[in-house]
Amino acid sequence: MKVCYFDAFSGISGDMTVGALVDAGADWEALRTALESLDLNASFRMEKTKRQGIAASKFSVHFSEQKQHRHLPQIEKIIWAGQLSERAKQNAVAVFHRLGEAEAKSHNVPLEKAHFHEVGAVDSICDIVGACVALDLLGATEVHSSRINVGSGTVKTEHGVLPVPAPATAELLVNCPIYSAGPETELTTPTGAALLATLASGFGGLPALRVVSQGFGAGEKDFAGQANVLRALIGERVYAPEASAVSVIEANIDDSTPQVLGYAMERLLAAGALDVTLTPVFMKKNRPGTMVSVITAPERTEDVAGVLFAETSTLGLRITQAERRVLARKTAEIETAYGAIRIKYAETGSFAPEYEDCRKAAAQHGVALRQVIAAANEAFRKANF
Numbered sequence: 001m002k003v004c005y006f007d008a009f010s011g012i013s014g015d016m017t018v019g020a021l022v023d024a025g026a027d028w029e030a031l032r033t034a035l036e037s038l039d040l041n042a043s044f045r046m047e048k049t050k051r052q053g054i055a056a057s058k059f060s061v062h063f064s065e066q067k068q069h070r071h072l073p074q075i076e077k078i079i080w081a082g083q084l085s086e087r088a089k090q091n092a093v094a095v096f097h098r099l100g101e102a103e104a105k106s107h108n109v110p111l112e113k114a115h116f117h118e119v120g121a122v123d124s125i126c127d128i129v130g131a132c133v134a135l136d137l138l139g140a141t142e143v144h145s146s147r148i149n150v151g152s153g154t155v156k157t158e159h160g161v162l163p164v165p166a167p168a169t170a171e172l173l174v175n176c177p178i179y180s181a182g183p184e185t186e187l188t189t190p191t192g193a194a195l196l197a198t199l200a201s202g203f204g205g206l207p208a209l210r211v212v213s214q215g216f217g218a219g220e221k222d223f224a225g226q227a228n229v230l231r232a233l234i235g236e237r238v239y240a241p242e243a244s245a246v247s248v249i250e251a252n253i254d255d256s257t258p259q260v261l262g263y264a265m266e267r268l269l270a271a272g273a274l275d276v277t278l279t280p281v282f283m284k285k286n287r288p289g290t291m292v293s294v295i296t297a298p299e300r301t302e303d304v305a306g307v308l309f310a311e312t313s314t315l316g317l318r319i320t321q322a323e324r325r326v327l328a329r330k331t332a333e334i335e336t337a338y339g340a341i342r343i344k345y346a347e348t349g350s351f352a353p354e355y356e357d358c359r360k361a362a363a364q365h366g367v368a369l370r371q372v373i374a375a376a377n378e379a380f381r382k383a384n385f
Helices: 014-023 028-036 072-081 086-107 122-138 167-172 190-199 258-270 298-311 355-365 369-383
Strands: 002-007 042-051 054-063 140-145 154-157 160-163 200-203 209-218 229-237 242-253 273-282 288-296 318-326 329-336 339-346 351-353
Touching: 002 014, 002 122, 002 209, 014 028, 014 054, 014 122, 014 190, 014 209, 014 229, 028 042, 028 122, 042 122, 042 209, 054 122, 072 086, 072 122, 086 122, 086 167, 086 190, 122 140, 122 190, 140 190, 167 190, 190 200, 242 298, 258 273, 258 288, 258 298, 288 298, 298 318, 329 369, 339 355, 339 369, 351 355, 351 369, 355 369
Parallel strands: 002 140, 054 209, 140 200
Antiparallel strands: 002 229, 042 054, 154 160, 209 229, 242 288, 242 318, 273 288, 329 339, 339 351
């Protein structure tokens, strides 16, 4: 499986995405042929340039049409008529659907009546289609991204001057980790946000990869002190099929009761924590206390931190980034004398009965839990999975 990881440390736009993917090895001639098949009377250019000394590829679209408003069905028709792979067409249409939903919500109109303002123009259509075609040419079936730098200040739109991120961009990036750094300008455009919101399956640190290539796509401006580029890393998954970045949140507490901490654990898991542990510790002045440790996806960090502050007496937290690796596992249902029990197992030979199934079976048949677990283990061994 090939993975594309975007480093959006200087934001992301459609043209930056296409430039980065071509710089990483996507066939430029094949991409240009695909874009020409959209029949938009446009020409395309890919040139090498530099941003703060970093060599990058700059993608540009040239056309004579004045920017016009297009509705979703018009854009879909253009995409489906193009000479593109089925996967590239489906991804491009999905990106525009996501973009249309954001526009519709921002203007409080039905999806079919939402028009695409700037992103309905020829260059924006080619940016989105070009990104989807380039990913296909690279064979990247999975997309991940870093946290997204959206910029700051204001941006001029057809609705006047708006704060960064603009409403549609902010809507697209709901549940995505964003931040603001660098120059006061728009760094992440609606097209860039739509590409990541639609195609990325994870956000945060770099997953475990064997890197095959990297590429840099140049933004329009060259900022002092910050390379205005988007980096694309293309790689193959290594070791564990599930390797992802996580946030580890910890707090030492010496003045909460077991009941409070037990309830806090329940709330943390409900808020999206992947795991919660309570460890006895000795704190300053030799006070016995509890270290609360929480593992969560980076995008849920603020939610989980909020629960810790609300449900415990802590006044401060430690937050670190780590990598979580999980072996690929399957689930089989095994028949036992106590009914069907699900077993999780991995190719390494490790396996374990599903606790909830065993607990229910033990209660139903009036036997000890360990007896049901032993029966499930024996049945799985005999099944030769």
